[in-house]
Amino acid sequence: MERPRVNAPAAHTPGPERRHWPAIVIGAGPAGAACAIRLAREGVHVLLLDRACFPREKACGGCLNARAIAQLDALGLTNPVARFGAPALTRLELVVRGHTHALPLGASVAVSRATLDAALVDIARGNGVRVLQGVRAGVGAMTEYGRAVRCEEAAGVRTLTADVVIVATGLSGRALPVDVCGPLVAKPGSRVGVAATIDAAYEPPPGVVRMCVARGGYVGLARQEGARLDIAGAVDPAFLRAHNGTPDAVRALLKEAGVPAPEGLDHARWRGVPHLTCRRAHAAAPGVFVAGDARGYVEPFTGEGVAWALDDAAALAPIALAAVREGWSAAHAHAWEACIRRRRGAKSLSALLARALRSPAAADALGAIVSRVPGVAGPVLRLAGRAPPRGHTPPEVSPA
Numbered sequence: 515m516e517r518p519r520v521n522a523p524a525a526h527t528p529g530p531e532r533r534h535w536p537a538i539v540i541g542a543g544p545a546g547a548a549c550a551i552r553l554a555r556e557g558v559h560v561l562l563l564d565r566a567c568f569p570r571e572k573a574c575g576g577c578l579n580a581r582a583i584a585q586l587d588a589l590g591l592t593n594p595v596a597r598f599g600a601p602a603l604t605r606l607e608l609v610v611r612g613h614t615h616a617l618p619l620g621a622s623v624a625v626s627r628a629t630l631d632a633a634l635v636d637i638a639r640g641n642g643v644r645v646l647q648g649v650r651a652g653v654g655a656m657t658e659y660g661r662a663v664r665c666e667e668a669a670g671v672r673t674l675t676a677d678v679v680i681v682a683t684g685l686s687g688r689a690l691p692v693d694v695c696g697p698l699v700a701k702p703g704s705r706v707g708v709a710a711t712i713d714a715a716y717e718p719p720p721g722v723v724r725m726c727v728a729r730g731g732y733v734g735l736a737r738q739e740g741a742r743l744d745i746a747g748a749v750d751p752a753f754l755r756a757h758n759g760t761p762d763a764v765r766a767l768l769k770e771a772g773v774p775a776p777e778g779l780d781h782a783r784w785r786g787v788p789h790l791t792c793r794r795a796h797a798a799a800p801g802v803f804v805a806g807d808a809r810g811y812v813e814p815f816t817g818e819g820v821a822w823a824l825d826d827a828a829a830l831a832p833i834a835l836a837a838v839r840e841g842w843s844a845a846h847a848h849a850w851e852a853c854i855r856r857r858r859g860a861k862s863l864s865a866l867l868a869r870a871l872r873s874p875a876a877a878d879a880l881g882a883i884v885s886r887v888p889g890v891a892g893p894v895l896r897l898a899g900r901a902p903p904r905g906h907t908p909p910e911v912s913p914a
């Protein structure tokens with residue numbers, strides 16, 4: 515098949531204006547930025563594109579577990595507590611039907627995604643990654659020079675090419691045509707994600723993540739750096755439709771759990787994510803690898819997406835590096851798909867726990883057992899990704 519011709523190649527053009535890149539990463543969230551950093555450290559010229567300009571907000575609870583903290587540490591982002599003045603999380607409160615079940619937490623931190631993602635992009639730059647913001651990118655056809663990437667920016671549209679394109683565009687990105695890796699298909703019954711950050715003199719105090727469970731969904735409340743209150747939840751679409759907008763739905767969920775609603779919900783800037791539980795048929799295609807939420811996500815009760823995204827970057831980087839050095843082949847695609855299959859177990863367990871906790875009665879019963887019976891909290895928190903695995907020494911998350 516003759517490949518369509520795009521730009522004249524300028525593979526050896528030095529500097530940022532080259533048209534052909536060994537690696538282009540689309541999406542500078544944790545998956546994309548971490549992958550870009552890891553490739554750049556191996557000497558690969560990487561172009562990292564994002565449609566947003568950093569710092570940018572993202573619908574997220576911003577609670578990082580021990581695994582996420584360890585991955586960030588390996589990327590050079592050490593001790594987020596001291597670095598960002600972010601609260602170390604010491605307690606998880608499960609609030610359901612008016613009961614509060616308290617569980618101790620270790621090695622977790624609450625940091626806004628505006629701060630975290632901008633810091634990762636800075637680290638990428640520091641490692642030699644060329645970062646372009648405000649660029650909406652889309653994967654194009656295979657060409658004789660590599661995979662085409664269409665870049666739409668204020669100055670106009672241009673097409674670049676790359677030996678390897680990594681798509682890390684999250685749940686709401688539209689960079690992949692459906693004939694490349696298939697669409698992100700939502701699982702029936704999938705909840706939608708909603709989140710906002712507000713200034714509110716309201717519980718919980720810094721260090722506590724409060725999960726409020728009701729029939730139509732759940733809402734997590736945690737203070738981040740600067741004592742801003744992050745509100746993030748997963749809500750049944752029908753519950754959301756039955757209410758007069760997101761603030762009303764969040765108020766109703768908090769009321770059913772038995773928690774007073776903070777003021778300021780109506781004026782907050784709500785961000786949403788459709789279909790928290792979804793999957794793409796393939797995570798690789800010629801010249802393309804898909805990483806992070808862009809390849810699929812399961813709604814975990816406690817939020818582990820950042821750790822999963824960073825794990826993806828750590829696992830994909832050596833495969834993408836081999837593809838850059840050896841030239842892309844189907845073997846690289848198989849290696850990435852096989853790697854994903856091997857790591858699927860942890861996500862399934864988290865999804866199972868999230869599913870079980872959809873019933874407030876079950877959540878109440880589990881909360882009572884976990885908070886009162888010695889020896890149960892550890893395994894349940896480990897299952898929920900909220901405690902480091904056995905034998906693992908958590909990285910430092912102490913104040914400076």
Ligand SMILES: Cc1cc2nc3c(=O)[nH]c(=O)nc-3n(C[C@H](O)[C@H](O)[C@H](O)COP(=O)(O)OP(=O)(O)OC[C@H]3O[C@@H](n4cnc5c(N)ncnc54)[C@H](O)[C@@H]3O)c2cc1C
Nearest residue numbers: 541543544545565575577651684687707806807817819820
């Ligand atoms: C309500 C809610 C609460 C959550 N709470 C937590 C939590 O407490 N802890 C946790 O660990 N995880 C949490 N998560 C999950 C977590 O936010 C995600 O799993 C994580 O952000 C995935 O990272 P990513 O890099 O794959 O994608 P993202 O972080 O979504 O980054 C994707 C990037 O791609 C860019 N992009 C998209 N399309 C294009 C395009 N065409 N061109 C250029 N750029 C593009 C976007 O601007 C964005 O910067 C939560 C999620 C939701 C919805």
